[in-house]
Amino acid sequence: MKQAITYELIHECKQTGARRGIIHTPHGDIQTPVFMPVGTQATVKSLSPEELKDVNAQIILANTYHLFLRPGHKLVEKAGGLHKFMNWDRPILTDSGGFQVFSLGQLRKISEEGVEFQSHLDGSKKFLSPEKAIEVENSLGADIIMAFDECCEYPSTYEYTKKSMERTTRWAQRCKKAHKNVENQGLFGIIQGGFYEDLRKKSAEDLIKLDFPGYAIGGISVGEPKEKFLEILDYTTPLMPKNKPRYLMGVGTPDYLIEAVIAGIDMCDCVLPTRVARHGTALTSKGKIVVRNATYEEDFSALDDECDCYACKNYTRAYIHHLIKANEILGIRLLSLHNIKFLTNLMDKVRIEIENDNLGCFKNDFYHKYGYID
């Protein structure tokens, strides 16, 4: 059967081993490595689809948990699917709701069958299982959909993590069986196993047997120290198939993105650029600046003098400072736009540096210039 998602490897960086590739999807190609902005509730917060294209967003995420609760997947299906509902004609990826059930859902009860939880919106009882999550994702109709998994807390014991990882593998099997739309939606497996190398290995091996068109690493960047993050990344990424996309979930700080790419990752997503925007922060080539702070009140320069985004071409830090202080939506819009552009620009450069076999040097230069890494 024709697969919805295929991966084409173009080049491996001789300096770092990072991968330059293309993911082919029903809604077009994605040049990788790629950063994917998050549109939790069928909108990337504050931005229009046209603006997302202007800042070179190749693919966006949406959250199954949120859309399941509101407006409901059946409504989105009636609207003609998520692409049509939100007026976005490029690729979309939906997560499975697993992560949010554990981070947002209340009073959750996990069983082999699935997870019962209370909606964070109205306290009503809801249930997500592998079958239900896939039903929801099939209704939403994203190009890439994720298997329903359990994302363990950090830290979790070896015993709990093992039990949870094994269940996640069984759930992945059930997701695969439940998936109704293989030709138009590619279902990715999620490698769990917490902070234990042997569990990550077992998870990867068992999921690879299920032959998903792509694989993700879940359950890292959940509060662990950076050394731990790098350690897991380093031993987990090589376990993933070379001929399929590799997705690291929930990562979006510039340094984590670069490290992930060097480890062999193709896709990352994070709410970071839009979330910090709402708090008045801009990512710039010289590090983060909190433009909300009084320092920028009379600063008539652009957010980032190396950036060519709409915000940087037309507005000053002083104006954006004013908008943020005055709780004006345009301030959030300009910062969100700029921050996403900063990360997509970074990935544009990363792709070029991979092709030039120069990503290692680029990383050192970037770290030096960005000033500090958090």
Add this chain to the structure above:
Amino acid sequence: MKQAITYELIHECKQTGARRGIIHTPHGDIQTPVFMPVGTQATVKSLSPEELKDVNAQIILANTYHLFLRPGHKLVEKAGGLHKFMNWDRPILTDSGGFQVFSLGQLRKISEEGVEFQSHLDGSKKFLSPEKAIEVENSLGADIIMAFDECCEYPSTYEYTKKSMERTTRWAQRCKKAHKNVENQGLFGIIQGGFYEDLRKKSAEDLIKLDFPGYAIGGISVGEPKEKFLEILDYTTPLMPKNKPRYLMGVGTPDYLIEAVIAGIDMCDCVLPTRVARHGTALTSKGKIVVRNATYEEDFSALDDECDCYACKNYTRAYIHHLIKANEILGIRLLSLHNIKFLTNLMDKVRIEIENDNLGCFKNDFYHKYGYID
């Protein structure tokens, strides 16, 4: 001396007497009658300048009171003036702060000199006088600036209204004297006099002697019944010079706009389109709809099937309903965009109907179709 603002009368509707004209300003021509969206804090809430142009905003307002308090007029002046600060190259009008001092400022003390009040932002003591308001407006640099006036509450006694109106006239004189930038900014006088015909007449006569390049009617649409509104409009507008722009302050409901134009008004402004947008309401050719309501949850039609705005061309009521329920900024943006377009479209039609000597019939048709008028 060359005047910043001149008015050219093109045609008077034979059916109604409504005026079709052009206001020439340093930042370009304004086709009148015109509806002016309000950008209180140097931004029309939620929208970019490009979007305002897309919805045919010919001129926008900004509020002197707000910009005086934050970010401060001296800062805006340093930024190169309001046009440059907010990236808007079409005409701008600033009010004088008079209305806001009375509606937002706390613990105000009015004297002949001016008004002392507490900032609604931080409670600090501030003072606005005719001279100070003009200093602020000169720093902001709008094309049209308004004299500092007192806007009486509704209802107010004859005695108070008279005293206040006479002071407003004295203040207008002081404003004229204080105005430093006559060639680039046109200072308009504001006719007060509350709900008393003789006071309106006296106000108009005295202000006309001061020979301002334009005149406004202030202190109506402040909570009075519609009959009262129409009555004042009917006896005040004919008092205003024919060869100068006539501006009715704070009016934006479709029926009030049409009535104002028929009475001979050229310019109106109101926060209505953006304010009701934030509450989930759309103005449509068949009346207002509260798209936030559950009725629209599964309504896959456009906000208004007669509208060609970006929101109506690309999104359904169901999607906008979802965005508003989920507190997503894009929902406010789409409704704001649409609502302003609705009013600018209305004025486009009004201008054509004046040229066709048909505004009376248009009004009847509009009222019939719009369904209800509030």
